[in-house]
Amino acid sequence: MSASTTRPMRDRVAEFVTALQDEIVGAFERLDPESPPFKRDSWLRAKGGSGRSCVFATPEIDPATVGPNERPSVLEKAGVNVSVVHGTLPGPAIRQMRGDHQSMPLPEDLPGGLPFFAAGISLVIHPRNPHAPTTHANYRYFEICEHSTEGSEEPGKLLAWWFGGGSDLTPNYLYEEDAEHFHKTIKSHIEPHGSALYPALKKWCDEYFYIPHRGEARGIGGIFFDDLNSGKHLKIPLPEGRDGDNTLRPYSQEECFQFLQAAGKSFIPSYLPILERRYKAPSTPLQRRWQLVRRGRYVEFNLIYDRGTKFGLMTPEARVESILMSLPETVRWEYMTELGGEGTEEGKLMDAVKNVREWV
Amino acid sequence: MSASTTRPMRDRVAEFVTALQDEIVGAFERLDPESPPFKRDSWLRAKGGSGRSCVFATPEIDPATVGPNERPSVLEKAGVNVSVVHGTLPGPAIRQMRGDHQSMPLPEDLPGGLPFFAAGISLVIHPRNPHAPTTHANYRYFEICEHSTEGSEEPGKLLAWWFGGGSDLTPNYLYEEDAEHFHKTIKSHIEPHGSALYPALKKWCDEYFYIPHRGEARGIGGIFFDDLNSGKHLKIPLPEGRDGDNTLRPYSQEECFQFLQAAGKSFIPSYLPILERRYKAPSTPLQRRWQLVRRGRYVEFNLIYDRGTKFGLMTPEARVESILMSLPETVRWEYMTELGGEGTEEGKLMDAVKNVREWV
Numbered sequence: 001m002s003a004s005t006t007r008p009m010r011d012r013v014a015e016f017v018t019a020l021q022d023e024i025v026g027a028f029e030r031l032d033p034e035s036p037p038f039k040r041d042s043w044l045r046a047k048g049g050s051g052r053s054c055v056f057a058t059p060e061i062d063p064a065t066v067g068p069n070e071r072p073s074v075l076e077k078a079g080v081n082v083s084v085v086h087g088t089l090p091g092p093a094i095r096q097m098r099g100d101h102q103s104m105p106l107p108e109d110l111p112g113g114l115p116f117f118a119a120g121i122s123l124v125i126h127p128r129n130p131h132a133p134t135t136h137a138n139y140r141y142f143e144i145c146e147h148s149t150e151g152s153e154e155p156g157k158l159l160a161w162w163f164g165g166g167s168d169l170t171p172n173y174l175y176e177e178d179a180e181h182f183h184k185t186i187k188s189h190i191e192p193h194g195s196a197l198y199p200a201l202k203k204w205c206d207e208y209f210y211i212p213h214r215g216e217a218r219g220i221g222g223i224f225f226d227d228l229n230s231g232k233h234l235k236i237p238l239p240e241g242r243d244g245d246n247t248l249r250p251y252s253q254e255e256c257f258q259f260l261q262a263a264g265k266s267f268i269p270s271y272l273p274i275l276e277r278r279y280k281a282p283s284t285p286l287q288r289r290w291q292l293v294r295r296g297r298y299v300e301f302n303l304i305y306d307r308g309t310k311f312g313l314m315t316p317e318a319r320v321e322s323i324l325m326s327l328p329e330t331v332r333w334e335y336m337t338e339l340g341g342e343g344t345e346e347g348k349l350m351d352a353v354k355n356v357r358e359w360v
Numbered sequence: 361m362s363a364s365t366t367r368p369m370r371d372r373v374a375e376f377v378t379a380l381q382d383e384i385v386g387a388f389e390r391l392d393p394e395s396p397p398f399k400r401d402s403w404l405r406a407k408g409g410s411g412r413s414c415v416f417a418t419p420e421i422d423p424a425t426v427g428p429n430e431r432p433s434v435l436e437k438a439g440v441n442v443s444v445v446h447g448t449l450p451g452p453a454i455r456q457m458r459g460d461h462q463s464m465p466l467p468e469d470l471p472g473g474l475p476f477f478a479a480g481i482s483l484v485i486h487p488r489n490p491h492a493p494t495t496h497a498n499y500r501y502f503e504i505c506e507h508s509t510e511g512s513e514e515p516g517k518l519l520a521w522w523f524g525g526g527s528d529l530t531p532n533y534l535y536e537e538d539a540e541h542f543h544k545t546i547k548s549h550i551e552p553h554g555s556a557l558y559p560a561l562k563k564w565c566d567e568y569f570y571i572p573h574r575g576e577a578r579g580i581g582g583i584f585f586d587d588l589n590s591g592k593h594l595k596i597p598l599p600e601g602r603d604g605d606n607t608l609r610p611y612s613q614e615e616c617f618q619f620l621q622a623a624g625k626s627f628i629p630s631y632l633p634i635l636e637r638r639y640k641a642p643s644t645p646l647q648r649r650w651q652l653v654r655r656g657r658y659v660e661f662n663l664i665y666d667r668g669t670k671f672g673l674m675t676p677e678a679r680v681e682s683i684l685m686s687l688p689e690t691v692r693w694e695y696m697t698e699l700g701g702e703g704t705e706e707g708k709l710m711d712a713v714k715n716v717r718e719w720v
Contacts, residue, residue: 041696055695079695213673213680296687303663304673313573313664320573321696327656329694333687335415335439336401 009161009253010117013141013260014084017121018052020139020264021082024123025054027268028075031276035073038080046317049085053322057329074279076128079325082121086155089116089144115155117143120165121264122308124326125271130172130291132278133219134298135271136326138308139165139264141257163256164226167267168205169274170219170298172291174349178274179220183359186223189266193259194249198360200236201225206356211301216353218301223263228256290339290346292332299331369521369613370477373501373620374444377481378412380499380624381442384483385414387628388435391636395433398440406677409445413682417689434639436488439685442481446515449476449504475515477503480525481624482668484686485631490532490651492638493579494658495631496686498668499525499624501617523616524586527627528565529634530579530658532651534709538634539580543719546583549626553619554609558720560596561585566716571661576713578661583623588616650699650706652692659691 025038038054045051056078089097090113120140127134141163146156169182187198205224210217227233230251238248246252250259302309312323340346385398398414405411416438449457450473480500487494501523506516529542547558565584570577587593590611598608606612610619662669672683700706 053695057695077693077695213678292690299659299691300663300684303660304670310664318573324660324693325695327693329692330652331659331691331693332689333437333684333691334689335413335417335437335685336681 009141009257010119010143010155012257014119016257016261016264017082017084017119017139020121020267021052021054021080024268025080027272028056028078028125031272032074034071035075038078043319043322045083045085045087045319048087049083051081051083051085051319051322053325054080055325072128074127074129074132074275076126077329078123078125079322080121080123081322081325082119083322084119086115086117088113094144114159115145115147117145117155122326123267125275126295126328127275127279129279129281130283130287131175131281132275133169133171133178134295134328135167135169137165137167137264137267139163139260141260160229161253162227162229163260164228165260165263166201166205166208166222166224167263167270168209168219168222168224169271170294171349172294173287173345174220174352175274175278178278179352179357179359181274182220182222182270185270186263186266187360189262189269190223190259193255193262194247196236196238196248197250197259198223200249202358204235209301211297211305213304214297214300216297216350217356218298218353220352220359221356228259229253230256286339289332292330293334293337293339294349295328295331296333299327302326369501369617370479370503370515372617374479376617376621376624377442377444377479377499380481380627381412381414381440384628385440387632388416388438388485391632392434394431395435398438403679403682405443405445405447405679408447409443411441411443411445411679411682413685414440415685432488434487434489434492434635436486437689438483438485439682440481440483441682441685442479443682444479446475446477448473454504474519475505475507477505477515482686483627485635486655486688487635487639489639489641490643490647491535491641492635493529493531493538494655494688495527495529497525497527497624497627499523499620501620520589521613522587522589523620524588525620525623526561526565526568526582526584527623527630528569528579528582528584529631530654531709532654533647533705534580534712535634535638538638539712539717539719541634542580542582542630545630546623546626547720549622549629550583550619553615553622554607556596556598556608557610557619558583560609562718564595569661571657571665573664574657574660576657576710577716578658578713580712580719581716588619589613590616646699649692652690653694653697653699654709655688655691656693659687662686 029037036058038056041053041055043051043053056073056075058073091111094114118140120138122138124136125134142161143158144160145158148154148156167186169179171178183202190197201223202221205221206217208224209219209221225235228250230253232243233249236249238245242248244251246255250256309323309326312318313320340350389397396418398416401413401415403411403413416435418433451471454474478500480498482498484496485494502521503518504520505518508514508516527546529539531538543562550557561583562581565581566577568584569579569581585595588610590613592603593609596609598605602608604611606615610616669683669686672678673680700710
């Protein structure tokens with residue numbers, strides 16, 4: 001066992017997401033050195049923990065008023081958040097959580113709640129160019145413990161832990177090679193951690209990022225997972241008799257963390273090459289308008305269906321600005337828009353979000 | 361009893377909302393004769409009933425590219441919808457409704473659901489000028505009946521009925537005289553129908569149009585009510601021993617309908633004079649930006665909290681475009697916007713939405 005694996009998992013995950021944040025923000029800043037850097041914004045949570053938001057926004061630049069020698073920024077709005085928080089989870093919140101986390105071995109009676117720990121990275125990138133896709137990624141680790149012994153600085157006995165996360169792509173125009181690149185890159189990074197992962201998590205992503213009232217997916221998918229721990233997982237079905245086989249999926253805390261790191265590290269190679277080849281593409285006012293209309297769907301999903309957003313906003317003392325950082329800067333809603341019809345470039349995207357495809 | 365009062369209430373309400381729609385759309389069209397008229401869009405509901413959407417939208421006009429001799433339209437996006445629908449309400453939907461409609465004398469056991477009828481008008485007006493406020497109004501009538509006798513064209517026996525509605529104002533800049541005019545006009549129209557109405561419905565409006573995660577009201581209020589029928593109403597408290605006194609509130613179906621008509625008819629005089637005095641006001645890019653940021657709050661309320669929107673979107677075969685017609689055309693989300701600070705004109709509006717006031 002190496003020195004690193006003897007350290008508490010909570011510290012190792014916190015370190016990983018913090019380093020990944022620096023790496024990701026650095027990659028975007030190097031791509032667009034003439035634009036202002038991300039704004040770093042560290043915050044403390046009154047009830048325990050801290051975080052750092054790195055946000056890109058240039059509200060003063062309106063593409064309609066950019067002068068002939070000015071260059072609009074590559075990104076329009078982007079946020080890469082890290083939070084490492086702890087505190088007490090009230091009994092009702094734990095009970096509500098148990099529905100989703102069936103393997104959580106928690107006591108029935110929870111007067112006063114239980115200590116929790118959560119560390120995660122969450123990011124959303126909205127480029128300016130209509131041909132460059134929006135992307136989102138989120139990787140997190142959660143613990144629930146017994147109360148610590150009085151006077152001790154150490155957390156109490158670990159009762160439950162799990163990992164969650166994923167990454168997905170939301171283009172305005174369908175470039176099949178982009179969708180293939182995105183999916184292939186993620187798949188190749190996570191495959192060494194279990195051959196059942198990509199198919200199960202790709203399917204879960206398609207199910208999760210779905211807008212029922214529109215009958216369309218938010219984008220062209222990626223991977224999504226939650227509640228990953230050493231227990232049996234209903235969303236990761238395995239062939240008969242193969243439960244416990246760690247060539248199919250990670251089981252131990254260490255294996256799950258290795259997988260999480262691989263998934264997190266796939267973000268830059270899965271997305272940056274796509275952004276690089278699209279951000280300079282010439283675009284028309286109609287293409288910009290279509291981008292803004294599509295962003296409306298993004299907002300509809302995030303505000304109506306996204307569990308993270310809903311759960312976040314309902315949390316007392318939530319940092320609303322960090323939660324809603326995911327929303328695009330400029331958005332449009334048109335009544336019965338005539339854009340997106342069959343036979344148009346916009347229509348090709350509509351077909352891809354209405355009919356889920358395999359990209360690898 | 362006049363001839364009109366012998367006609368079924370469902371027909372009378374349908375006639376009223378249809379005439380009100382024409383009147384309101386006509387008033388906006390006369391105010392801005394150079395802009396294209398509202399687009400009339402009649403639709404049939406496969407499972408029973410019909411409606412007409414009247415929508416104003418000019419997606420091609422971008423204020424940034426309007427030529428020196430062109431005049432931007434007064435409205436940016438507006439919709440005035442009427443729907444008159446009927447069908448069968450499934451058992452679970454009725455049970456869910458009973459929570460809100462306590463005086464509904466419905467059978468416990470509802471195999472196959474019950475016939476319903478609903479007629480209403482719903483409108484949202486988003487003017488282009490940042491100094492002109494957004495407004496919303498909605499007036500509706502609902503019936504639940506027994507199944508009709510086989511072979512009969514007539515609806516079955518009426519089991520429950522109620523009226524609902526309201527109207528509210530959402531300015532981007534606080535003009536106290538506008539807020540006062542809006543509230544005073546509505547109050548003077550509805551007061552003859554019961555002196556307890558305005559205070560109770562004003563309070564209910566402030567409670568309903570509230571965005572908890574922002575700690576702010578959507579706007580400066582108006583009136584809001586639901587479940588109004590001949591039963592006792594928890595949201596319209598009356599002085600001890602005065603229950604049944606129709607000088608305080610309407611009770612009979614006829615009285616409630618008279619009140620609904622008065623409230624509906626207050627819309628044009630409550631709003632149009634405000635629009636007329638604001639729509640030509642000069643405005644700066646910062647004021648436009650602030651308007652778009654405030655519209656973000658409007659979207660947050662409608663998509664996260666508004667019961668009508670949520671209930672609508674969850675309804676199978678809902679007409680999504682009519683439900684989301686309420687969303688503004690162009691919207692912005694800024695991370696930790698620096699707009700709205702104390703001592704600014706934007707800050708004055710923030711104070712009004714964070715601290716509920718009496719306007720009459």
